[in-house]
Each structure stands twice: as C-alpha cells, then as structure tokens.
Amino acid sequence: MKKKTIIAILAGLLLLSLLASAAGCPAPKSDYPLHDPMVRFKIATTTSLYDTGLWYHLEPIFEELANVEMDIVYAGTGIALEYGRRGDVDAIIVHDRAREDVFIADGYGINRRNFAYNFFLIAGPESDPAGIAGSTATKAFQKLYNAGLNDPGAVKFVSRGDDSGTHAKEKLIWSQAGFDYEEVRNSGAWYVEAGKGMGPTLLMANEMQAYVMADISTFLAYNLKSDLDIVSIVEKDPIFLNVYAAIAINPATHPKAKIDIANQLINWLISDEVQDIISTYGEAEYGRSLFFPIAGCDMPGCPPVEDYTLPVPEYTGS
Amino acid sequence: MTELWEGLVTAVKLIISFDPEVMQIAGRSLAISASSSTIAALLCLPLGSVIHFHRFPGKRTLINITQTLFSLPTVAVGLFVFVLFSSAGPLGGFGILFSPAVMVIGQVVLITPLMLGLIISALSATDKAITDTAVSLGASGFQMAAVTLREARFGVLAGLIMGFGRAISEVGLSLMVGGNIRGFTRTITTAISLETSKGDLELALALGMILIFIALVINIGLNRIQQR
Numbered sequence: 399m400k401k402k403t404i405i406a407i408l409a410g411l412l413l414l415s416l417l418a419s420a421a422g423c424p425a426p427k428s429d430y431p432l433h434d435p436m437v438r439f440k441i442a443t444t445t446s447l448y449d450t451g452l453w454y455h456l457e458p459i460f461e462e463l464a465n466v467e468m469d470i471v472y473a474g475t476g477i478a479l480e481y482g483r484r485g486d487v488d489a490i491i492v493h494d495r496a497r498e499d500v501f502i503a504d505g506y507g508i509n510r511r512n513f514a515y516n517f518f519l520i521a522g523p524e525s526d527p528a529g530i531a532g533s534t535a536t537k538a539f540q541k542l543y544n545a546g547l548n549d550p551g552a553v554k555f556v557s558r559g560d561d562s563g564t565h566a567k568e569k570l571i572w573s574q575a576g577f578d579y580e581e582v583r584n585s586g587a588w589y590v591e592a593g594k595g596m597g598p599t600l601l602m603a604n605e606m607q608a609y610v611m612a613d614i615s616t617f618l619a620y621n622l623k624s625d626l627d628i629v630s631i632v633e634k635d636p637i638f639l640n641v642y643a644a645i646a647i648n649p650a651t652h653p654k655a656k657i658d659i660a661n662q663l664i665n666w667l668i669s670d671e672v673q674d675i676i677s678t679y680g681e682a683e684y685g686r687s688l689f690f691p692i693a694g695c696d697m698p699g700c701p702p703v704e705d706y707t708l709p710v711p712e713y714t715g716s
Numbered sequence: 717m718t719e720l721w722e723g724l725v726t727a728v729k730l731i732i733s734f735d736p737e738v739m740q741i742a743g744r745s746l747a748i749s750a751s752s753s754t755i756a757a758l759l760c761l762p763l764g765s766v767i768h769f770h771r772f773p774g775k776r777t778l779i780n781i782t783q784t785l786f787s788l789p790t791v792a793v794g795l796f797v798f799v800l801f802s803s804a805g806p807l808g809g810f811g812i813l814f815s816p817a818v819m820v821i822g823q824v825v826l827i828t829p830l831m832l833g834l835i836i837s838a839l840s841a842t843d844k845a846i847t848d849t850a851v852s853l854g855a856s857g858f859q860m861a862a863v864t865l866r867e868a869r870f871g872v873l874a875g876l877i878m879g880f881g882r883a884i885s886e887v888g889l890s891l892m893v894g895g896n897i898r899g900f901t902r903t904i905t906t907a908i909s910l911e912t913s914k915g916d917l918e919l920a921l922a923l924g925m926i927l928i929f930i931a932l933v934i935n936i937g938l939n940r941i942q943q944r
Binding site: 438440449454457467469470471472483484485486594595597598601620623624652654 | 802803804805808811813814895896897898900901910912913914915916
C-alpha cells in the first residue's frame with residue numbers, strides 16, 4: 399500500500415499546486431490588470447513612496463500606458479542601488495543625491511530625473527523630554543545626544559540604520575551637528591538602530607516612545623492609519639529637504655536592462671499627468687498632499703530645472 | 717486582545733467573502749510550496765532509499781551533514797540563492813530572480829535536507845527482519861525498497877509534511893529572492909511581514925490565521941490518507 403499512498407500524496411500535492419495556480423493566477427481584478435503580452439518591468443523603490451501608497455496608485459496607470467507588468471520591489475535607497483548595480487532591476491527610485499551621483503559616475507545608471515520632493519521631520523513623545531522643540535535640526539540632534547546619554551530610559555532615538563536615503567540624511571545631520579557618526583551609534587542604549595523601512599521604524603519609535611527622523615509623508619500616512627502617539631516636533635529646516643529621483647539602469651553595463659520602458663517611466667514621472675497626481679495625492683485622506691511636484695521646489699538644495707523638465711532621450715546605444 | 721479578536725473577525729470575513737487578493741495570495745503560497753515539496757519529495761524518496769540500503773564510506777558523515785542542514789537558516793539559503801540567480805551571478809542568465817520559479821528552487825534547497833534526513837530515519841527505524849525476509853524471498857532492490865518504504869510510511873509521511881510545513885511557513889527566503897512583488901511573488905508570509913510593517917495588524921493576523929487554516933486542512937487530508 400505504501401507506494402500507492404506516497405504516489406497519492408504526491409499526486410495530491412501536484413494537483414493542489416495546479417489548482418492553486420489556476421485559482422491564484424488569473425483572478426482578474428479591476429484595479430490590478432494583468433497584461434498580455436506580458437513584459438515584466440522591474441523597479442526597486444524607496445520605502446516611503448511605497449508605505450504611503452503612492453505606487454499602489456501609480457502602478458496600474460503605468461501598466462496600462464506601457465502595456466507592461468510592473469514588478470515593484472520595496473527597498474531602501476541602499477539596497478535599491480545594490481539591485482541596480484547588480485542589474486536585477488530596470489530602474490530605481492531613490493533619494494540620496496550623493497550616492498546617486500556615484501552610482502551614475504560608476505556607469506550603472508543613466509537618465510536621472512527628479513520628480514517629487516518633501517521634507518523630513520523629527521518626531522517624538524509629546525512631552526518632549528529632550529526639549530528639542532523650536533530647535534534647528536542640528537541643534538535638536540545635539541540635545542538628543544546629550545539627553546540620551548544622560549537618561550537613556552527617558553530619551554531614545556530610533557534610527558533607520560539601513561543605509562537608506564533617510565539614514566544617509568540622518569548621518570549628514572549628525573556630521574553637520576559636529577559628531578562622528580560611528581561615535582554616535584556606539585554611544586549607548588539611547589541610540590537604537592531599527593534596520594527597517596520608514597513605516598516599521600516609525601511604529602517601533604511609537605512603541606518605544608522614542609524620537610525618530612521620518613519623511614513627512616510616511617509620518618502623516620501612519621499617523622492616520624495607526625494613530626501614532628508620537629508627534630512632529632522639529633520641522634522646517636532647510637536641511638530636511640528630501641528630493642526623489644528616478645534612474646534608469648545603464649544598458650551599456652547591463653545589456654538586459656529594459657531601457658526603453660525605463661525611459662518611458664521616467665518621462666511619465668516628470669509629465670504633467672503624474673505631477674498633477676503628486677500635487678493632490680493624499681489630499682482627500684490627510685488634508686494635504688503627501689508629496690510636492692518637483693517644479694515647486696525653489697530653495698537651496700533643489701535640483702536644477704533641467705533635472706525635471708528635460709525629457710530623457712531615446713536610447714540609441716553607446 | 718481586541719486586535720486578536722478583530723484579526724479573527726477580519727480573517728473569517730476575508731475567507732467567506734473569497735476576497736480576491738487574499739485568495740490570490742493564499743493560492744500562490746500553496747502553489748509555490750506544494751511545487752517545492754513535490755520536487756523535494758521526488759528527489760528525496762529515491763535518494764533516501766539509496767542511501768539507506770547501501771553501505772559506503774562516509775555514510776555516517778553524510779547523514780550527519782544532512783541532519784545539520786535541518787537548521788539551515790532561511791535567510792542564509794535566501795542569500796545564497798539570491799547571489800546565484802542575481803543578474804551578476806553565475807545563474808543570472810536565467811533571469812528568474814524576483815519570480816515564483818526562483819522561490820520554488822530556494823524552497824527545494826531549504827527543505828531537501830529535512831525531508832531526506834527524516835526519510836532515512838524512518839527507514840532506519842523499520843524492523844531489519846522485513847528486509848531480510850524480502851531478500852530471502854528473492855526480492856529485487858526496488859521491491860525491497862518498496863516494502864521498507866511501506867513499513868515506514870508514518871515516518872516518511874511525517875517527513876513530507878514537515879518539509880511542506882517548512883516551505884509554506886518560511887519568510888526570509890521568499891522575501892529575499894521573491895521580492896514580495898504584489899500580484900506576482902507575494903505569499904502569505906511575505907504579505908504578513910509587509911502588512912505588519914505597514915501597521916495593518918488586522919489583515920496581517922487574518923493572513924496568519926488563513927495560513928494556519930491551510931496547514932490544518934492539509935494535515936487532516938494527509939492523516940486520512942495515512943490511516944487508510
């Protein structure tokens with residue numbers, strides 16, 4: 399009987415997998431169309447654009463437009479750049495100008511365009527035990543450091559700790575505040591490295607009643623969804639400017655990269671259509687838009703106009 | 717407590733309403749894990765019999781290694797498979813990173829040692845007299861293996877169930893090589909991890925309950941077969 403049993407089980411499992419794939423794959427859903435011909439186009443996107451739901455909104459529109467199946471991998475800027483260097487995706491959406499420049503100079507990316515911006519903020523417990531309200535970003539970090547060292551029970555700071563764009567900005571602020579980052583991260587229990595995306599890091603800071611640096615969009619989105627106890631304390635410092643960029647993977651380095659679709663995506667992101675979507679995205683739910691169209695960016699640190707007005711040219715080989 | 721309760725209510729609602737996205741995710745989880753367990757079983761049943769019935773130098777070491785690999789961390793397998801199938805890696809030419817196919821491959825790597833080890837254990841636990849009798853009655857190697865496998869069916873089945881269970885419940889590997897792409901590589905476990913990180917605990921709990929429910933149904937089914 400034994401062999402029959404085993405065969406029956408294997409057949410059952412196989413049948414199960416067939417049934418499941420039959421049940422699982424087509425399931426046409428109005429807001430999630432599958433395209434035929436199925437060209438799969440892969441992008442890695444920074445977590446804030448995903449956690450706020452912006453990509454959920456944009457994905458079906460672009461899929462329709464380009465007649466592709468878009469695969470969106472959720473990744474902080476550090477890992478998105480790594481996927482790009484390895485040629486595992488066709489385009490990346492990131493927000494760390496310094497590393498973007500290196501990425502492009504090294505020949506991994508072309509056709510960078512900026513398409514949206516917002517700001518970071520420092521959130522923390524309403525009682526503000528470190529007394530950072532009214533401070534600039536650098537001053538707030540100095541106060542956090544001192545208060546955290548003095549009383550790690552009351553003052554904690556949760557860092558992304560994941561080499562993301564937000565983490566890079568945090569390191570920049572530490573260095574402008576006069577600290578050596580390695581010293582800060584090893585200075586004690588008050589400095590917590592989450593190693594997670596923006597949303598999860600916010601939730602962690604909320605659980606711990608800790609301070610955290612976040613982009614406004616993710617903060618607002620999570621505040622509505624999860625009713626955060628921590629509140630925004632320091633905002634409106636020029637250093638908090640946060641600019642998002644789309645970069646195509648260079649086909650000269652990775653010949654399989656789908657450059658034409660990547661170019662189409664980038665030109666679409668800077669088009670009036672998407673800029674309009676960005677200018678209103680989230681208004682209904684949050685009372686204000688979560689991101690700003692890039693053209694409105696007019697402060698020091700904003701990208702030059704051609705970085706978002708000049709359409710990327712068709713790729714003709716190099 | 718309210719969260720747990722609401723999670724349960726949401727789970728029941730999602731299941732009875734056949735919520736298309738949830739059904740799709742559950743179906744995909746099942747398809748991927750059932751495929752990987754079937755492939756692993758097809759590898760392990762013959763391989764386990766061969767190892768059990770043959771004496772060769774290093775057999776003990778081989779079994780020890782297999783048993784050590786029971787505790788293979790899923791993220792380590794994930795990293796290994798990622799590097800292998802990444803575009804820049806040795807098998808990058810297949811272009812299957814971030815697809816269900818590579819998740820199946822990863823799960824096969826992950827659960828093969830477990831299935832193999834448990835099948836060998838089950839075979840070793842059978843009465844030696846059975847094989848001796850079979851041999852004395854002039855059984856061929858294949859017949860001998862068949863007789864012993866039948867005798868060891870409870871243990872062998874337990875091995876298959878364990879393998880399937882490990883495949884459908886792992887998350888590190890699926891996240892790393894599958895990329896958790898909505899509508900393509902998102903499974904129950906990666907969806908739970910994402911929904912939790914998005915703070916949507918009710919949906920995450922609901923998905924967790926659906927996973928347990930699937931496991932329950934499969935185990936009941938296999939037990940029925942086992943007891944026949």
